[in-house]
Amino acid sequence: MPIFEFQCEECGEIFEELVFGGNVKEVICKKCKSPKVKKLISQVAFRSGNKFVSASGSSCSTCKAGTCSSCN
Ligand SMILES: [Zn+2]
Structure with a gap:
């Protein structure tokens, strides 16, 4: 499901x-x-369990690189 x-x-x-449908x-x-x-993020996110997983596969919902201290 697309969540913004x-x-x-x-x-x-x-x-x-x-x-749905923009x-x-x-x-x-x-x-x-x-x-x-206003929309805060332009990237479509998918809910996976209780975490957000971006469409690009990053496991972090707060940084695009997936390398911040809260990433794991
Ligand atoms: Zn309000």
Whole structure:
């Protein structure tokens, strides 16, 4: 499932949303229902267990290189 991370420009809430067919315009804030949300990552991520695994195979959700201290 394609999951994107969004941040609300109204309240700052960060949330994840499944996006089908690139319908980013229909994404609204989970907290305040504002449509003013921005996509935080451009890369499609797939949920694997309780970790994010990027489409490129990196096991890290916080850095692209997969070499940060939180990577394992
Ligand atoms: Zn909000």
